[in-house]
Amino acid sequence: MNTPLPGVDIPEQLADFLEKIRGRVRIMVVGRPDTGKSTLAFALASWLRDRGKICAVVDCDVGQADIGPPGFVSYGLMSPHVSGVEMQPDGAPCGGCGAATPCVSGGSVERDSISRMGSYLVGDVSPYGRGDARLLAMVAGASACVEAAERDGAETVVVDTTGLALFSDGLRLKCAKADAIRPDVIVLLSSANDSRNSPEGILGNLLEAQGHNVLKLAASTGARRRSPEERRENRIRQWNRYLEKSSLHRLDLGKVRVFRWWADSGFVVRTEENSQSSLPARDASVHGHLPAPPAGANAGAPSIAPVLSPAVRSVSHGTVVAVPDPHRKGLHIPGIWVTDELGPGILTVLPPEQEIETVWVTSYQTLISRGRVMSG
Numbered sequence: 001m002n003t004p005l006p007g008v009d010i011p012e013q014l015a016d017f018l019e020k021i022r023g024r025v026r027i028m029v030v031g032r033p034d035t036g037k038s039t040l041a042f043a044l045a046s047w048l049r050d051r052g053k054i055c056a057v058v059d060c061d062v063g064q065a066d067i068g069p070p071g072f073v074s075y076g077l078m079s080p081h082v083s084g085v086e087m088q089p090d091g092a093p094c095g096g097c098g099a100a101t102p103c104v105s106g107g108s109v110e111r112d113s114i115s116r117m118g119s120y121l122v123g124d125v126s127p128y129g130r131g132d133a134r135l136l137a138m139v140a141g142a143s144a145c146v147e148a149a150e151r152d153g154a155e156t157v158v159v160d161t162t163g164l165a166l167f168s169d170g171l172r173l174k175c176a177k178a179d180a181i182r183p184d185v186i187v188l189l190s191s192a193n194d195s196r197n198s199p200e201g202i203l204g205n206l207l208e209a210q211g212h213n214v215l216k217l218a219a220s221t222g223a224r225r226r227s228p229e230e231r232r233e234n235r236i237r238q239w240n241r242y243l244e245k246s247s248l249h250r251l252d253l254g255k256v257r258v259f260r261w262w263a264d265s266g267f268v269v270r271t272e273e274n275s276q277s278s279l280p281a282r283d284a285s286v287h288g289h290l291p292a293p294p295a296g297a298n299a300g301a302p303s304i305a306p307v308l309s310p311a312v313r314s315v316s317h318g319t320v321v322a323v324p325d326p327h328r329k330g331l332h333i334p335g336i337w338v339t340d341e342l343g344p345g346i347l348t349v350l351p352p353e354q355e356i357e358t359v360w361v362t363s364y365q366t367l368i369s370r371g372r373v374m375s376g
Contacts, residue, residue: 010047011217017185018048025053025156026146026181030174031189031200033163034226035219038066040187041160045078045114048156054080056149057114058159060142060177063125063231066160067116069242069334070125070235070376071320071364073141075149075157076114116242117152118331120144121322123264123362125235127162128169130264135173137263138162143180144330159183164199171203178212186212189219232375239336239366239373246371247352248338250345251359258315261322261360315339318376320364321346323356332360336368347371 018025027044029037038061045055055078059067068074120141127138142159149157159181164170178186186207190200207214226234315321317339322332323346335348337359346359347368366376 010043014044014185014187014215014217015047017215021184023155024150025185026159026183027156028159028161028178028181028183028186029189030161030186030203031164031219035163035189035191037061037163037189038064038160040189041158042066042114044158045156048158049078049080053156054078054153055156055158056117056152056154058142058145058149058157060138060159060161062122062127062138062162064226064234065238067114068119069239069320071122071362072119072322072332072334073122073138073145074116074119075145076116077149077152077154079113079115118145118148118325118328119322119334120330121261121263121332121334121360121362123261123320124364127173133263135169135176137261138173139176139180142177146181148328148331164203167199170199171206174203175206175210178207179210184213186214188214188216190216191219235376236373239376242334242349243336243347243371243373245349246335246347247350248345248347248371249350249352249354249356250343251356253344256356257358259358259360261362264362315344315361316365318366318368320362320366320376322360322362323348323350324358324360326354335359336366336373337361338368 018027025048029041029044031037038059041057045057049055056075057067057078058073058075059065060073062071062073064070065072065074067076120137122134122137122141124134127134146157146159159177161174161177162170164174188200188204188207190198190204196202196205204214204216315337317337319337321335321337323335325331325333333348333350335346335350338345338347346356350356364376367374368376
């Protein structure tokens with residue numbers, strides 16, 4: 001019989017499945033916006049942690065992030081302490097319910113019980129746009145964070161996804177992410193009246209056709225739809241929570257390489273005939289150059305100078321950026337570009353003595369004043 005933590009109730013069908021699995025486990029949670037995905041993901045991590053598992057949560061909801069700042073896929077390890085579940089008096093509000101703190105059965109699973117370990121840059125609060133580039137960044141970020149969590153010792157990884165908001169792109173993103181992660185089980189949250197022709201029904205059929213194990217569960221009846229204003233406030237709150245531990249790093253643009261993030265750029269190529277193709281183009285105003293092609297490559301072809309375009313001529317105050325993580329290859333340290341009378345700098349959680357050699361720049365803008373995000 002299922003014996004959950006006080007205040008955390010895991011559906012018995014899911015609990016029975018998880019108790020039969022041995023070894024490392026990957027769980028992916030999918031569904032429409034505001035159906036309780038984050039609630040279930042955090043509750044699962046607490047429930048498994050209480051059974052002696054080292055648990056990680058990968059937060060792919062770039063618009064309503066709980067672990068890292070918005071615009072990034074982030075992962076964190078669940079604290080081994082049961083204090084992560086804070087009980088509330090019966091009937092009392094849970095404080096912050098619906099915005100960022102998952103609430104289950106009258107108790108709240110505090111996000112402070114999960115420590116951010118790493119992040120991967122997507123570059124916007126929506127996974128859609130820029131063609132397929134952001135979808136690719138979402139898939140790459142999810143895969144990178146799952147693998148990093150397991151390298152950090154996680155025995156169970158719970159992947160919380162963005163809501164199935166756009167039909168076609170949403171289906172493509174979920175299917176691609178599932179194939180990249182290869183979860184042991186995909187929990188699909190849907191309402192009781194969803195048909196096989198509903199977005200959830202079609203997604204479930206597609207995932208099963210891909211060979212995935214899909215467990216269909218009823219969406220939380222207590223889930224509340226959040227307004228656009230609430231979502232914006234949550235992004236501001238999460239950015240400022242991240243920036244509480246940040247410091248300002250001044251940049252010497254003669255030494256620091258600055259690139260536009262690959263998922264956020266328009267790429268062109270200038271050949272000798274001044275024609276264009278789909279490869280990166282040279283632009284001498286970019287700080288940092290891509291390596292030259294091997295000798296003999298493209299023999300006889302028009303000369304192509306491979307440097308990123310468009311150039312980063314000047315970056316606006318409040319632009320979201322990222323620095324390559326010096327300790328976790330392939331991941332990033334989130335930051336915000338700051339400009340003042342002393343020149344450019346980056347607000348980031350890197351220690352003050354850490355040298356910055358490369359900066360990835362996005363088109364994601366925040367309004368920042370005195371080290372705090374006011375909108376974004």
